[in-house]
Amino acid sequence: MRFESMTEAxxxxxxxxxxxxxxxxxxxxxxxxxxxxxxxxxxxxxAAWNMVRPLLTQAVESGDTVVELxxxxxxxxLAVIAGMHGLTFKSVTNRxxxxxxxxxxxxxxxxxxxxxxxxxxxxxxxTDDPLTRMYHRLxxxxxxxxxxxxxxxxxxxxxHLNGTGPEILKDLDGRVPDYFIACVGTAGSSTGVxxxxxxxxxxxxxxGLVAHKSDFIPGIRTIDEVHEVGLFDPxxxxxxxxxxxxDAIDGLLTLVRxxxxxxxxxxxxxxxxxxxxxxxxxAQLTERRTAVFxxxxxxxxxxxxxxxxxxxxxGRPPRRNSVRTVTDADVxxxxxxxxxxxxxxxxxxxxxxxxxxxxxxYQALHIDGSINIVDELFAELLHGGLPFGRRQPVLLxxxxxxxxxxxxxxxxxxxxxxxxxxxxxxxxWRDAGAELVRD
Amino acid sequence: MPLHLAPxxxxxxxxxxDETVLLTQLADAMGSPLGVVLPQxxxxxxxxxxxxxSDHRLSGQIYYAHKANRSSALVRELAATDAGIDVxxxxxxxxxxxxxxxxxxxxxxxxxxxxFLWLCARTGVTVSADSIGELAALATLVxxxxxxxxxxxxxxxxFTSTGVQFNSRxxxxxxxxxxxxxxxDVIEKxxxxxxxxxxxxxxxxxxxxxxxxxxxxxxxxLDECRRRGLRPWSVDIGGGFGVNYLADGAQWEQYTSALTxxxxxxxxxxxxxxxxxxxxxxxxxxxxxxNLYPAHRPVSGPAYLDRLLGTAAxxxxxxxxxxxxxxxxxxxxEPGRALLDQCGLVLASVLEVRDEANGDTIVRLDCNARxxxxxxxxxxxxxxxxxxxxxxxxxxxxxxxxxxxxxEADLITRxxxxxxxxxxxxxxxxxxxxxxYLMDFSATHALRQPxxxxxxxxxxxxxxxxxxxxxxxxxxxxxxxx
Numbered sequence: 001m002r003f004e005s006m007t008e009a010x011x012x013x014x015x016x017x018x019x020x021x022x023x024x025x026x027x028x029x030x031x032x033x034x035x036x037x038x039x040x041x042x043x044x045x046x047a048a049w050n051m052v053r054p055l056l057t058q059a060v061e062s063g064d065t066v067v068e069l070x071x072x073x074x075x076x077x078l079a080v081i082a083g084m085h086g087l088t089f090k091s092v093t094n095r096x097x098x099x100x101x102x103x104x105x106x107x108x109x110x111x112x113x114x115x116x117x118x119x120x121x122x123x124x125x126x127t128d129d130p131l132t133r134m135y136h137r138l139x140x141x142x143x144x145x146x147x148x149x150x151x152x153x154x155x156x157x158x159x160h161l162n163g164t165g166p167e168i169l170k171d172l173d174g175r176v177p178d179y180f181i182a183c184v185g186t187a188g189s190s191t192g193v194x195x196x197x198x199x200x201x202x203x204x205x206x207x208g209l210v211a212h213k214s215d216f217i218p219g220i221r222t223i224d225e226v227h228e229v230g231l232f233d234p235x236x237x238x239x240x241x242x243x244x245x246x247d248a249i250d251g252l253l254t255l256v257r258x259x260x261x262x263x264x265x266x267x268x269x270x271x272x273x274x275x276x277x278x279x280x281x282x283a284q285l286t287e288r289r290t291a292v293f294x295x296x297x298x299x300x301x302x303x304x305x306x307x308x309x310x311x312x313x314x315g316r317p318p319r320r321n322s323v324r325t326v327t328d329a330d331v332x333x334x335x336x337x338x339x340x341x342x343x344x345x346x347x348x349x350x351x352x353x354x355x356x357x358x359x360x361x362y363q364a365l366h367i368d369g370s371i372n373i374v375d376e377l378f379a380e381l382l383h384g385g386l387p388f389g390r391r392q393p394v395l396l397x398x399x400x401x402x403x404x405x406x407x408x409x410x411x412x413x414x415x416x417x418x419x420x421x422x423x424x425x426x427x428x429w430r431d432a433g434a435e436l437v438r439d
Numbered sequence: 440m441p442l443h444l445a446p447x448x449x450x451x452x453x454x455x456x457d458e459t460v461l462l463t464q465l466a467d468a469m470g471s472p473l474g475v476v477l478p479q480x481x482x483x484x485x486x487x488x489x490x491x492x493s494d495h496r497l498s499g500q501i502y503y504a505h506k507a508n509r510s511s512a513l514v515r516e517l518a519a520t521d522a523g524i525d526v527x528x529x530x531x532x533x534x535x536x537x538x539x540x541x542x543x544x545x546x547x548x549x550x551x552x553x554x555f556l557w558l559c560a561r562t563g564v565t566v567s568a569d570s571i572g573e574l575a576a577l578a579t580l581v582x583x584x585x586x587x588x589x590x591x592x593x594x595x596x597x598f599t600s601t602g603v604q605f606n607s608r609x610x611x612x613x614x615x616x617x618x619x620x621x622x623x624d625v626i627e628k629x630x631x632x633x634x635x636x637x638x639x640x641x642x643x644x645x646x647x648x649x650x651x652x653x654x655x656x657x658x659x660x661l662d663e664c665r666r667r668g669l670r671p672w673s674v675d676i677g678g679g680f681g682v683n684y685l686a687d688g689a690q691w692e693q694y695t696s697a698l699t700x701x702x703x704x705x706x707x708x709x710x711x712x713x714x715x716x717x718x719x720x721x722x723x724x725x726x727x728x729x730n731l732y733p734a735h736r737p738v739s740g741p742a743y744l745d746r747l748l749g750t751a752a753x754x755x756x757x758x759x760x761x762x763x764x765x766x767x768x769x770x771x772x773e774p775g776r777a778l779l780d781q782c783g784l785v786l787a788s789v790l791e792v793r794d795e796a797n798g799d800t801i802v803r804l805d806c807n808a809r810x811x812x813x814x815x816x817x818x819x820x821x822x823x824x825x826x827x828x829x830x831x832x833x834x835x836x837x838x839x840x841x842x843x844x845x846x847e848a849d850l851i852t853r854x855x856x857x858x859x860x861x862x863x864x865x866x867x868x869x870x871x872x873x874x875x876y877l878m879d880f881s882a883t884h885a886l887r888q889p890x891x892x893x894x895x896x897x898x899x900x901x902x903x904x905x906x907x908x909x910x911x912x913x914x915x916x917x918x919x920x921x
């Protein structure tokens with residue numbers, strides 16, 4: 001395959017059969033449309049390119065900024081495409097919840113505008129949804145924007161009507177699957193694919209999956225939110241079912257661990273929702289059926305999401321010399337000095353004063369002659385062993401003398417014979433009127 | 440199926456509510472509406488906030504935002520604790536001083552006229568200044584009247600972030616954080632009159648990231664103070680910690696989903712004249728945003744403060760609480776609603792219960808939407824029915840609650856309320872957990888209707904006692920019977 005541009009690699013993704021030993025359905029062949037293999041990592045590559053392409057020449061001529069209300073894959077694809085054509089991309093979002101995606105967008109050179117959170121005191125005049133706010137902002141500016149408008153743009157659906165849908169048909173040798181299961185985000189892919197399949201066989205069952213209301217699954221809208229989506233038409237779906245974040249992660253784990261498919265939570269949700277729906281049907285079947293679901297994107301961008309919800313998946317062996325292993329009894333054994341004694345100790349230059357507070361706080365005011373190693377860095381150093389010799393006397397300082405006592409206890413346990421903690425910390429030091437300096 | 444929004448009722452409030460004989464007697468004697476405050480609960484709420492401070496090893500002060508309720512009993516009970524008070528008008532300042540607050544425990548905020556500023560300076564309370572002009576005016580007063588140096592806080596706004604741009608609603612209060620240098624110029628110019636003790640912000644948002652940006656911005660401003668040799672030690676992060684009004688999150692989710700469907704015309708309206716609470720249908724899709732208080736807020740009050748202090752500062756990437764402690768700064772907070780959580784209720788008499796030809800049931804109350812300002816503040820929460828005898832009919836009753844003003848819009852809530860049981864005329868509806876902003880904040884004499892009286896309920900000698908709100912003092916213990 002030889003291409004002139006990465007955008008030519010968008011689409012024509014494989015349709016892969018899921019091993020029946022994994023899904024356990026007896027009469028249904030379950031296929032995954034591997035949209036995670038698109039060049040920028042997701043299904044949204046298709047829609048982004050399809051929406052931008054017709055406007056590109058004009059935008060390049062006038063140097064417009066591409067702008068979209070997106071906190072995920074559409075933003076990623078648009079940022080890449082904008083960059084390829086020398087344009088800037090701005091993502092407007094009401095709370096980008098996945099840290100890696102935010103970082104990736106910044107890495108790609110995108111600007112991110114976070115809209116304000118909900119007001120605590122009610123302002124009855126403030127009734128705009130994020131999209132309307134963004135329209136106002138665009139209308140108020142002097143132009144220079146290419147707004148792709150993914151939630152209302154028919155070219156979003158069109159990308160799947162002419163791409164994803166026909167590809168599925170071709171790979172099934174022209175046969176329409178009996179079931180099509182998709183998560184509903186902008187509703188573009190499910191609407192486009194369903195239209196193609198229905199043209200060829202009106203009996204295809206289309207299952208839409210939405211997120212449980214109190215849950216957050218990146219890329220999937222909740223049952224209330226789908227009604228805000230311009231492309232959402234309830235008649236597209238024979239049934240709309242709910243999946244939880246737990247379902248999505250369970251599905252994700254099955255796909256990544258058993259199916260060689262490095263799917264994100266949306267793909268996981270689609271798999272789990274598909275198997276759950278089909279299991280009910282499977283028992284009654286006497287002949288073979290075919291079902292297709294979409295794996296929307298890749299797992300790598302969701303590590304923080306997974307770590308937050310399933311910390312046990314990331315269990316690591318405990319590191320040595322961890323301050324967390326210090327007991328209260330250890331702390332009571334640790335040597336402490338009060339402010340007056342510490343002042344003498346420092347004046348006689350009897351050893352090293354280590355201030356464990358943040359660099360910002362240290363630079364604002366500190367004890368003259370002390371050095372600054374912020375606690376998290378100090379903890380990191382101690383995992384590797386003592387960062388100073390045993391003959392080097394040490395006085396540890398923190399805000400209230402609590403952390404410094406724990407570290408003094410830890411250093412003592414590590415074999416340091418001459419370490420002490422400032423009792424009451426730097427706050428006691430200040431309150432006693434002892435000298436603080438600023439360089 | 441009834442769509443209940445059952446209120447969260449903690450044991451103390453529940454116990455007060457169980458005193459049905461006392462409550463009906465009080466309503467009969469005092470008239471409808473009747474505000475009932477539970478001052479002792481306020482002291483417990485102060486303790487809950489204090490424990491968040493101590494968990495984070497932080498010192499500082501909790502200033503009750505007086506504007507949340509006009510009650511004297513609440514302010515006097517608070518004076519008996521170690522908390523402070525945030526006053527936003529001349530009369531509130533007078534009230535606080537009269538209730539026993541010494542000036543060191545009083546913070547004056549909000550827009551101020553000259554008389555208010557003068558009394559602040561004269562009594563020596565801390566003035567949280569909104570603008571450079573206010574600081575200059577205060578300095579002039581201090582000089583002209585030869586007053587002692589006044590402790591001031593500088594309120595900042597318009598904080599900026601790097602990388603991701605966190606936008607906040609524009610605020611009418613505070614000096615742009617970028618102009619902190621000008622504030623400090625004024626402070627230094629009037630150093631004999633003004634003693635800068637800290638910087639402040641208050642953002643009207645429930646969003647943590649915006650507050651994290653603002654708090655870190657305050658740390659930057661304080662560093663600029665340090666650089667100039669000033670030594671303020673406080674950061675005031677305002678209020679907005681919120682209250683969880685509803686007992687059951689599932690009911691909230693069910694209700695808001697149903698409201699969306701009703702707006703789209705997929706089910707019968709849930710509201711008077713099909714009001715959408717900010718949502719509207721356009722071409723089969725929902726537009727607008729749900730303009731309601733998030734009534735189910737599992738992380739609210741002290742827990743929200745705890746969450747905020749545990750949030751990492753966007754630039755320094757260290758928890759905000761840890762940064763405050765590292766810098767030896769005191770944390771000041773100004774909760775109103777959150778401190779009054781579970782601290783009171785409003786009783787209203789049922790005047791009429793009638794069934795309309797179209798199937799609607801109307802319950803007309805002897806109070807109006809300003810007496811129980813649930814609607815104005817966007818709080819959706821069911822009242823509790825206090826029956827004098829038995830319910831008028833078994834099972835829930837879907838009703839509209841009409842007020843006593845001769846005004847089309849005077850509905851206590853535009854929502855059709857599913858009462859657990861049908862009331863009779865003379866029964867009471869108890870709007871619980873309304874002490875914070877929902878009791879007398881907007882009460883008026885429109886149509887010469889009375890503003891409801893207020894009583895304080897308190898526990899003493901193992902039972903509930905009551906007195907008029909203005910008669911309440913914390914020293915209410917009666918001598919034990921011989």
